[in-house]
Amino acid sequence: MSSTLGASESSILLKQGAESKIHAVTFLGLPTVVKERFPKTYRHPALDASLTRERMKAELRAIAKCRQIGVRVPVIYFVDEQKSSIYMEHIQNSNTVRDFIQKVQAGSGDAQRLLVPLMAKVGAIIGTLHSNNLIHGDLTTSNMLLLEPAADANIILIDFGLSYVEASAEDKGVDLYVLERAFLSTHPNSEELFAHIISAYQEANKKGLREVMSKFEEVRLRGRKRSMVG
Structure with a gap:
């Protein structure tokens, strides 16, 4: 270059x-x-x-x-x-949230104790985005950087190349679904952890929350149907 x-x-x-x-x-x-x-x-x-x-x-x-x-x-x-x-x-002294979760889950310690506060922080950040009508468009744990020390759960969000401003519940539901699909494919058998993200999200984003969660469930259902028919 x-x-x-x-x-x-x-x-x-x-x-x-x-x-x-x-x-x-x-x-x-x-x-x-x-x-x-x-x-x-x-x-x-x-x-x-x-x-x-x-x-x-x-x-x-x-x-x-x-x-x-x-x-x-x-x-x-x-x-x-x-x-x-x-x-x-260039964020120094950081790892992706993806790498941190995988490292903790591969270890012998109490993964839930270490990861639940982090998942709460992730959910709160996404809730803040959506309460301000900002759609990230590519929510994955690879697009979240965790600063050292990890225990402080200081997260920096990156890669806004697909982002846009949109107030619709549909777009917010899709944003959550993108994260869920990426999260569960990258971190198998982590449904309980993802539930903590959703719980914190609901606390941080009260604006039209019922409609957003309804659309999230609709998008989930459409995704399952596509998976079943290939």
Whole structure:
């Protein structure tokens, strides 16, 4: 990746997905993550540029909204519109919630004692998002960073590439369902832990809660039917 205003020449590719590449660099002397959206050759260039620009704006708005409502997210350092890149804080001394859960469950200690408070924090964060009509769009335990020491349950939410603002119960129900599917596939036999997430979510998001939970159950049922018919 070519250097940009104050960025180091060297970079480390951390991750590449269907929409973007994630690099680790030093920017203005700070450990930095660069999220670089690359062109999609299957789309018309003008359409691709327009869609990319709108997705970047939505992601930046979501991150700003999180800071406003007290949900911890990486600090944005710089936005390079020409290169469709966002330079943001590289969170040090952290692990994904996914890795932490798997490590605890693989150990010999009391997993419930260690994980239940963490699940409550996860549920409260998602409830805060939804009570402010913010849909994450890709809720997984891989998109949650847990700062050391883990006992403090300090979580930083990341990857808002699919986020948007929406007040509908349907969209909030789908957001919960995405998390449930990801959670139970990544952490098998953890239904009880997920129940603690939902319980904390309900405490944090009272806005239209009955409708949200009803839609969540509807989406669950649709998902089961699709699984049964293949």
